[in-house]
Amino acid sequence: MDWNSFLLMRQEILLLSIILLLLIVEVFISKNKKGNLIHFAIFLFGIHTAVGLLAMEEGSIFGGMFHTTGLIHFFKNVLNIGVFILLLQSADWLQEKIVEHQRGTEFFVLLFSSLLGMYFMVSAGDFLMFFIGLELSTLPVAALAAYETAKSKSSEAGIKLILSAALASGVALFGISMLYIAGGSIYFNDIMQTITTSHLSILGMVILFSGLAFKISLVPFHFWTADVYEGAPISVASYLSVMSKGAGVFILMILLFTILRPLLHIWENLVYILALTTMFIGNLFALRQNNLKRFLAFSSIAQAGFILLGIINGEQLGVATVIYFVLIYVFSNLAAFGVVQAISLQTGKENISDYEGLYRTNPKLSLVMMLALFSLAGIPPVAGFFGKFFLFTAAAAKGYYLLVFLAVVNVTVSLYYYLLVVRAMFLRTNEHAIPHFNSKLYMKVGLVLTVLSILVLGLYSPLYEYIFELSKNLM
């Protein structure tokens, strides 16, 4: 084997080195200087993100276990940028709440391990690698969810996450084993050739689908979501809703579009029904939430429902629109969670009613929040509109007009609850409004990056064309 072929794993190797480096450096840093480690970690990850942007060749190694394409590389970069912004937004929280308990490094190590798992998952060329990646991406997050040990809700979130994740993995593994029997191989390329429509393969597909549906919290596999988001630290909730869901969607799409393509006529119906239940349940539950983390949890469930409209397309157009939407969704949700993080860190307040009159005291934060919510709701000219419009186009291209119609009804419902937050911030005045405060530098940079992305990504069309070109390879 050629050593150069290891360069295909450049991202993974670099991230692994960072994890090890952090563990080693921590030993040599004195106790009262642990705070500097945060800057160091963010700096390292920034370099990693920048290096990741360099072009990479396509190819596969380990006999096809691990492969990478332009699209996969692009998606890893999306994950990198997302995590980088997330780190910027969490830096203050780590500095103020976590370092004093001597647990700064573990946060990064766990987070990066999970990211590493996602890399392997999206690059997987067989079910073994896929499953290892799936596990590695989920387990550290359970530890992260329980990170604020002082809060009982946080521990509860950790337990809930690990239990449902373990169940989901088990279910997915069960489905994989059936597909293995049906296809006679664990390699994606082989299964693609051999799989046919049989009872066994359909059953395997449905069960594997259910396992992944946990990961991206499709209704009715969503029960853990709101509780975990509420209990977990905001950074972790943000990570779950953005990275975890994004990677889950990506791998689900790859599996459905490649090895399960012969079963397209079956999973179309499955996706159709799940899209409807997810959108309706997610939106209806979001209507009545007061806690912003729960609110964003249900909103993110509903967003997953919209994503299924792109998946149902089953063609290049579907891939491109889904990736494009996920990209926009990453930034929109990061912006929303970033504001919640900033305010929660200053005041400890996390309810929509606490935000009343926020515009009069903190206009910039309110504007960021408004843009983020408009993007999630799909209002032009911010990016979310374009993402959603294209998803609907993808579904309509296959003639699913009724589904699109029900989806746009849901968009209107979702607009209602997004406007509730805007109402609290802009329309209400409140004598006990959250007082004016200035965020620290990291947070500011984190928020500015997301806002710029939200404003630019939609209007800048070459990006979509680029994704569309990359999507060709998946077919």
Next chain:
Amino acid sequence: MDILTLFIVVPIITIVVLVFSKGLKQARVISMIGSLVQLGMAINLVFAYFREREINQDIMVFTKDSVWFKTFNIHYNVGVDGVSVALLLLTSVVVLAGVFISWKIKELPKEFFISLLVLSTGVYGFFISIDLFTMFVFYEIAVIPMYLLIGIWGTGPREYSAMKLTIMLMGASAVLLVGILGIYFNSNPDGSALTFNILEIAQVNIPFEAQKLFFPLVFIGFAVLGALFPFHTWSPDGHASAPTAVSMLHAGVLMKLGGYGVFRVAMFLLPEGALTWSNFFIVLSVIGVIYGAFGAIKQKDLKYINAYSSVSHLGLVLFALLMLNKTAWNGAILQSLSHGLMTALFFALIGMIYGRTGTRDITKLGGLLKVIPVISATYVIAGLASLGLPGFSGFVAEMNIFVGAFQQENPFHRVATIISVSVIVVTAVYILRVVGIMLMGPVKNKKHLTLQRVTWYEKTGIVLLLIPIIGMGVAPLWLSDMILESLQPFIKGLI
């Protein structure tokens, strides 16, 4: 930069400058300059249009086309014909008048003017778009600032009204989205590239089944904005709660998007669907005309009276469009313009009366003609224009509508026309009732004897709106010619 793109760029520049401004004085001056430039550009466009027409016989002139999203064949594609030129002129007049009327806005002035200009950007963009996608984008951009405008600066149950309006209009746009996608995916029966371009789609024959399916979606999607019964309920509440300038823009301009969209998209692209569905929607629009007029009779709140009157007048616009002939359509566009101007004027005057007396309840007002003569006299003029007195814009419009409607000879259309014509009488009743109670007679409330006279900025706003109302009434031909000429290609598919 081409002459049309400037219509979007100038407001955006104004907004950017506004962001860096401080306080009311700077904000209002900047907005005024921006809107004044816009009005100048609109007037210039009218002359440029006439010059261009002599040498250019395309459906749309001043076109500019650049690719935006290549894969979807989405273009940034602008162009105007006589109808859009007229509506652009209307918009710029109303926006400028709106800025003058908001001269003394107290709360968050900068944000107010920014929202107002975002709204106007959306409207301008909508009127110049030829591409369905861009049109849809601008449509939504025009609607969403209404939420903040009513919610923050409104009165009464403002939160409720703002939410109701936004949700209903965005819901309508959602329905419209499905219709647009339906048109898009049927735009290539011969297998060529799919397109959002209105002019290109008009060349192809969309299959009849698709037309039948998508026409109601597109029609309702736009007509909700034109207050189609039974989807008009957002309009009275929205008007009543909105601050003065927003009511003006809302009734004067935003609601015109509905009629324009119906005519430009629904009727033009789906003519067979229009023929199939027209009777059903005629019934709805006639109900709207009657219901609005009788609603206006019953109300006591000045804003509600004019809001219901808007429902009635815009019902007439939809009614005329559904008559599917050139004379009626000409009337519909003229009615849009005329209604836009006089309703804006009405709401401006109501705002002035409310600002002085603190009430909009007509039973508590009386004899205002003696106290605030300018405002009251203008109110009478606007009222007369509204009930279609010759010499004002309303007469020209309604005349065209009913002459056009009578060209349809079958009994159904005849009955519908006769009912709508008779509503003019009801219009006269509710307008003269207000004039009688509120303006004539003795002054009911002694406090009202010392009301402040009209100020210079209010006068400017009034005059800005009065000139075109009277101008349209006494010299309608140039406008009517400009519109009629442009209607020709649109009516072809329907006859």
